[in-house]
Amino acid sequence: MTDGIGTMTQNNSANKTVSLNDLTSQMVIQSYSGFPGKFRSMDKATSEWVKHNFKGTSIVAEREGKQLEFPVENLNEGDTLLRIQKFPQTLERLLIVNDKLINELKSRGFTKFEVKIVNKPTNAVQEKRKNSVQKAEKLIQQVKESIEVRDKASFAVESLMDNGRKGKANTKEIISFVDNIITNSSADAITAIASLKQSDQTYAHCVDVGAIFQVVYQKLIENMKVKNVFKDGREVLLSSFMHDFGKSKVPKEILDSTVRFERDSKEMQMMQNHPVYGAELLANMNMPSYIIDMAHFHHIKMDTSMASSYPDSIKWDDVRLEARLIAIIDIYQALVGKRSYKKSWAPPAAMKFIDNLAGVEYDLDIWNEFMKIMGRYPKGSAVELSDGSQAFVVSVPEKDLSRPSVVIVRNASGEDLKHHTLVDLEVEKDLNISKEIDSFETFGDNVIELFASLQVI
Ligand SMILES: [Fe+2]
């Protein structure tokens, strides 16, 4: 088979060699292999031009009768160019075939290319990217709008507990905030805020747990083919907001104490009574059994003999799915949140930690579903990529949980960017997440403001 103009030659199973006239938008160029006469025994100006315009590539050239491969910067006067290959990502515009590139290649006289045929037309990939950018912009906007919604809801939880302490608790106080979260679809944003803002141990904790529960529950029961026990969305949020309602029977100075109590201390026993108190209070308010159970059983571990499993004398088999799920969300939020006696964990580190306890302390099936919905790198997590740049996670990937979409905020040289490129790691296979990073240490205390002001491109 010839590889002259108008024919395509199979070079290997993935790549084909084509002439300029055969380039289409369904191709991505892998290397340039046909050049006009001036690239034969090049003069100095031509070799400098190649070095400048193809920075970072590798060259195959003929030098003194030998065929050699070397980095472009080693190109010499007198070399005959045979191939330009191994393009870095920064030269992507010279690879993705479109009308502009074809015209440019024509004007330069390049004649032959090795190409990869992309399965999906390039515009479908572009469409997917546009979609991801829009979703990221929506998340950022919702985070911006939900910061206040979350703060107000935390105050409402605090006031509910204060009133509960005086025997005057009324869920009406909190229902308007529940409705606010539902109307503004803030729950998803609050799960990201939980990663970005260090919450306290009691009030914002309840709001974050509630928001995460609402986001996860519906999908989880669909995936597990289990029936929804709740009457409506309002009840889903309210029940999870109230899981620690028993804490309203714990004196405020113990509840808000910055000291970590000894295991057998009176204070610790009081704290550990909060599930029983909660069940009593909710029963007195005529709440349905599943809401009472969520408050009663959310600290029960699979191994009920553990000191961290309370109250005693409850069998794991009697703990319903809703309480097992809230237990997982409770520990996740407790790790990610700030406590006076510990700093907050990066969300991916919290996910890894609980992953090791799933099947031992926490329900394995529910955990696996939870992780599919939240991702290994929950939204709002800060990560470092394999090229050294730093980014925020903005999506939960559908297939590979370790490859979400991320928005780059700081480049590999440590410079803060003004415009923030979205990278879909499910598409950009050359990049990986190399590690999670502590967003507060890396970006400072105003990390949520930084996230809320991202300009995604
Ligand atoms: Fe609790």
Ligand SMILES: [Fe+2]
């Ligand atoms: Fe809790």
